[in-house]
Amino acid sequence: MSMSATVQAGAVPGPAKDHRTALRLGRRRHRVNLLVKLLCVLATVIGLLFLASILLTLIWRGIAGLSITVFTTNTLPPGSNGGLLNAIVGTLIQTALGTLIGTPIGLMVGTYLAEYGRHSPMANAVRFVSDVLLSAPSILIGLFIYQLCVEPFGGFSGIAGCLALAVIVIPIVVRTTEDMLQLIPPSLREAAVALGAPKWKMIVLICYRAAKDGIVTGVLLAVARIAGETAPLLFTSLGNLNWSLSLSQPMSSLPVTIYQYAGSAFDDWVQLAWVGALLITVGVLAVNVLARFALRGGR
Amino acid sequence: MIFAAAARFAGAFVLILLGAIIVLLFLGGLGAFSRFGPIFLVSAAWDPVKEVFGAAVPIYGTVVTSILALIMAVPIAFGIAFYLTELAPVWLRRPVGTAVELLAAVPSIIYGMWGFFVIAPVMAEYIQPFFIDSFEGIPILEDLFAGPPFGTGILTASLILAVMVIPFIAATMRDVFETVPPVYKESAYGVGCTTWEVMRSIVIPYTRVSVVGGIMLGLGRALGETMAVTFVIGNTNRITTSLFGPGNTIASIVALEFPESPAGSLKLSSLLALGFILFVISFIVLAISRLLLRPRLKT
Numbered sequence: 065m066s067m068s069a070t071v072q073a074g075a076v077p078g079p080a081k082d083h084r085t086a087l088r089l090g091r092r093r094h095r096v097n098l099l100v101k102l103l104c105v106l107a108t109v110i111g112l113l114f115l116a117s118i119l120l121t122l123i124w125r126g127i128a129g130l131s132i133t134v135f136t137t138n139t140l141p142p143g144s145n146g147g148l149l150n151a152i153v154g155t156l157i158q159t160a161l162g163t164l165i166g167t168p169i170g171l172m173v174g175t176y177l178a179e180y181g182r183h184s185p186m187a188n189a190v191r192f193v194s195d196v197l198l199s200a201p202s203i204l205i206g207l208f209i210y211q212l213c214v215e216p217f218g219g220f221s222g223i224a225g226c227l228a229l230a231v232i233v234i235p236i237v238v239r240t241t242e243d244m245l246q247l248i249p250p251s252l253r254e255a256a257v258a259l260g261a262p263k264w265k266m267i268v269l270i271c272y273r274a275a276k277d278g279i280v281t282g283v284l285l286a287v288a289r290i291a292g293e294t295a296p297l298l299f300t301s302l303g304n305l306n307w308s309l310s311l312s313q314p315m316s317s318l319p320v321t322i323y324q325y326a327g328s329a330f331d332d333w334v335q336l337a338w339v340g341a342l343l344i345t346v347g348v349l350a351v352n353v354l355a356r357f358a359l360r361g362g363r
Numbered sequence: 364m365i366f367a368a369a370a371r372f373a374g375a376f377v378l379i380l381l382g383a384i385i386v387l388l389f390l391g392g393l394g395a396f397s398r399f400g401p402i403f404l405v406s407a408a409w410d411p412v413k414e415v416f417g418a419a420v421p422i423y424g425t426v427v428t429s430i431l432a433l434i435m436a437v438p439i440a441f442g443i444a445f446y447l448t449e450l451a452p453v454w455l456r457r458p459v460g461t462a463v464e465l466l467a468a469v470p471s472i473i474y475g476m477w478g479f480f481v482i483a484p485v486m487a488e489y490i491q492p493f494f495i496d497s498f499e500g501i502p503i504l505e506d507l508f509a510g511p512p513f514g515t516g517i518l519t520a521s522l523i524l525a526v527m528v529i530p531f532i533a534a535t536m537r538d539v540f541e542t543v544p545p546v547y548k549e550s551a552y553g554v555g556c557t558t559w560e561v562m563r564s565i566v567i568p569y570t571r572v573s574v575v576g577g578i579m580l581g582l583g584r585a586l587g588e589t590m591a592v593t594f595v596i597g598n599t600n601r602i603t604t605s606l607f608g609p610g611n612t613i614a615s616i617v618a619l620e621f622p623e624s625p626a627g628s629l630k631l632s633s634l635l636a637l638g639f640i641l642f643v644i645s646f647i648v649l650a651i652s653r654l655l656l657r658p659r660l661k662t
Contacts, residue, residue, distance in 0.1 A: 097557035101450055107442025108451075108459060111533070114526050115466045118477050125480075156594050172373030180370050190374045193381045196649045199580060200642070202390065203614050208637045211387040215626055231380065238377070264366035292470025295589040298618055319472050323590065333486020337476065345473050352468045356461065 085252050095294040119345075126342025139305045139321060142330035143245035148340050150307045153220070154316035155344070157309070158301060159291045161226035166233025167283055173234065173348070174241025179267055198235040205231050206296035214300060222308075222315030225301025229290040234291060240282025244275035288348045294319035318344050365495040385642065392636025394629055400600035403636065409600035409616075410622070418542070418640060420600045428592065429585040431606070432524035437578055440529045444536035448566075449558055460537070465531035475594035478523040479515075483595055486522075487514030491607050509605040513597070514578040520596045524588055528581035535577030535656070539570045576655030583649040587641060589614035597660055613641040 127131025133147045140146025173194065209228040214220055246272050256266040272279070297303070303320040304313065318340050326335035374442025395403060447460055491512035497505035501645060510516075553559045567574070597609020598619050617634050624631040652657050 093560070097559040100559040100562075104442040104446040105448055107439040110439055111466065111529055112441050112459070112462055114529075115462055116372075118466075118469060118473065118483065121477055121481050121536075122473065135416075154499075168458050169373055169376060173377055176370035176374035180367060186374065190377050192650070192653060194377050195382065195653050197377070199583050199645075199649050200384075201589070201614060201645055202608060203587065203589040203617060204384065204638050204642050207617065208384045208387055209393070209636060211391050211635070212383070218366055234377070234380075251435055256661055267366070275581045288468055292472065294470070294472045295614070295618060297623060319470060319590075322472055322476070326479070327594070341473050341476055344470060348470055349465055352465060 084223040097215040122288065122338070122342045122345055124336040129339040130342070132350070134336070134339055138307050139316065139336075142333050143326070145332070146336065148318065148321065148336060148343070149226050150304065150316040151318045151321040152343070153309070154301070154304070155291060155318040157311075158222060158225045158229055158297070158315060158317055159287060161223075161311075162229025163233055163283065163287050165226060166230035166286065167237055169230075170234040170237025170282075170286075171241055171279070173238045174245065175201075175267060177242045178245035179263070179271070194235045194238045197231075198239060201295075202232060202293055203295035203298075207234075207254055209296065210299040219312075220302035220314040221302060222301050222311040222313065225315055225317065226311070228296035228300045230295060232293065232296065233286040234289050236286040237282045240277055241275070242280070242284070244278030245271055247278070248274045281355045284351050284358060288351040288355065291351070292344050292348045294323050298323075299309050364384055385639075388635055388639040388642055390638045392632055394632030397631075398464040398629060403633075404640075407600075407602060407642055411630055414629050415521060416630065418613075418633075418637055421611045421616045421637055422604055422640065423602055424517065424596065425586055425612040425614070425644075426595070428521045428612055429582055431518065431521035432528060432585045433582055434579060435522065435525035436529045436532055436581060439525075440532035440536060440581070443529070443533040444540055445562060447537050448462060448540040449562065459545040460534075463530045463533055466526075468537035470590075471481075471527065471588060472590040474523055474591035478519065478591060479594040482522060483514035483519055485514075487512045491518075495607075506604045507606055510603070510607045513609070515595045515597045515609060516605075516607045517596070517603070517610045518611070519639075520592045520610075524585045527583050527588060527591055531584055532577050532581040535580055536570075536574055538548050539656075540566055541579065542573075543569050544608045562637065572655050572658070576652045579652035579655065581644050581647055583652060586645045586648060587614055589618050593618050613637045 065199065085191070128224050133145060134149075135147060136149060137145070137147030138150045139148060173190065177187050177191055177194075181190065205228050209224050213224040213227060250276060252270055253266055256265075256270045261269070297317050301317060301320070302314040303324060304316040306316075308315060322337045322340040322344070325333040325340070328334065328337075385522075399406065399416065403416070403418055404422070405419050407419040408415045408417040409420065410416070430468060447456055447463075451459060490510075493512065494508040495510075495512060498508045547565050548561050549571065551565045556564070592612050593615045596611060596615045598611060598615065599609035600611055600616070601609075603610060617638055620634060622629065624634055
């Protein structure tokens with residue numbers, strides 16, 4: 065159906081008097097083609113310019129405030145030369161724990177989808193829900209954990225932040241795990257089964273090993289995603305201007321500190337927000353590139 | 364057996380998780396729903412002193428910013444996807460593709476800061492005065508582009524959202540464009556079609572459903588985006604006809620008003636009710652997106 069339209073526009077057979085019309089039509093078609101191509105190049109350039117603008121702004125504003133005190137001093141009141149130490153440590157703890165909690169669950173769900181459920185109605189439902197959760201607004205995950213852990217237990221806490229991040233990790237790991245397990249050639253599984261291995265041994269010893277690079281990529285992408293999350297932490301770990309490693313207390317984090325500082329009226333706080341923004345972006349993008357590298361190495 | 368049971372349980376856990384999110388958000392919002400009834404959905408009130416709350420303004424802001432963002436993002440994302448699949452030289456595809464994907468990895472709080480410190484001043488200085496002056500005296504456009512050029516507001520928020528969803532839409536479009544069997548395209552080139560004609564008459568008709576799915580995916584992202592919007596939306600609970608006017612989205616009002624909402628208050632309940640509404644909206648959008656995308660990306 066669509067082909068016929070193209071053919072009509074493209075081929076112009078007929079007597080010589082149509083020759084001029086054909087030439088004109090041909091020129092117009094190629095002009096339109098050129099115009100569209102130019103617009104597409106322009107769109108790509110615009111997209112890349114946005115990325116360049118964000119990165120250059122971060123580097124330009126962030127480097128100006130980068131110093132050793134940022135890494136050695138806690139957040140302090142404005143005007144007292146504070147740093148971001150507690151925020152950095154808080155982000156590392158919450159990201160690590162969130163990943164540690166979320167990864168095994170995501171791995172098992174992915175295993176269920178690829179090895180056990182496959183295309184059963186239950187598995188299709190799980191796959192669907194997991195994909196929806198993958199793009200669900202992260203602020204709602206924060207509200208959910210607030211309702212689940214913060215309000216009943218009477219206070220904001222680092223562990224609540226970890227749980228919120230873990231909920232975000234799960235669907236990311238599910239997606240990559242399932243995709244990677246499905247790529248494993250059947251002959252590998254058959255070989256394992258032929259040797260008399262039970263199914264769980266086949267999965268753990270053969271499939272996980274074969275899919276290792278892909279699974280690692282998924283975990284790294286999840287780390288990169290949650291390290292920069294702000295919204296779910298606002299209602300869970302809240303942020304803490306003091307040094308605290310206790311998981312039952314409110315815990316500081318880099319994104320929440322950036323949020324508080326960037327919106328403040330103090331120049332040194334805004335400066336620190338830029339430094340934090342540079343650190344978190346460099347960290348997130350580095351993990352992202354690393355994840356791609358891991359996947360490419362595996363293929 | 365234990366392993367299989369654990370995998371099955373993990374699968375069920377995802378379903379339970381979704382159910383728990385819905386139930387807890389609904390229970391949290393129950394106070395507001397039962398107090399105001401269905402009026403809550405259409406009331407534009409937001410008065411913490413008199414304890415009267417309504418969802419109309421944030422819902423309006425969420426929908427308007429997301430749709431404006433899509434209007435700006437879709438053509439650019441399409442251009443990028445077209446460029447990456449048909450136009451770019453092969454050696455350039457991977458770096459440009461990676462750059463676009465990195466744009467998706469930048470944490471949303473960074474977009475917020477970038478929007479507030481870089482885009483908003485540009486809007487206030489150049490773009491908004493230009494539009495206000497150009498459209499002065501033209502009936503409808505005059506109202507649409509009215510008001511003092513603060514730099515922040517609905518249009519700025521939409522612009523930032525557009526930049527954020529471009530990589531998601533572009534990546535999905537690129538993936539679905541690549542599913543078109545090469546023989547279709549080669550046949551079209553063979554009868555003399557230009558690149559744009561192949562795109563318009565072969566690739567787009569073949570992938571139409573999935574392209575809409577990709578756009579819906581971007582919409583789902585834009586609806587729930589919090590931090591980027593919070594910085595530039597202006598936080599005003601009023602429906603303005605001007606695109607330069609301040610406003611609110613569900614996510615931004617939850618993030619901004621939450622700190623002033625004590626546990627158990629009607630205001631907090633109203634925020635949770637808003638969260639529930641946002642979850643329902645984005646669940647529907649994301650579900651449609653999945654249903655449209657599945658047949659093409661899952662073979």
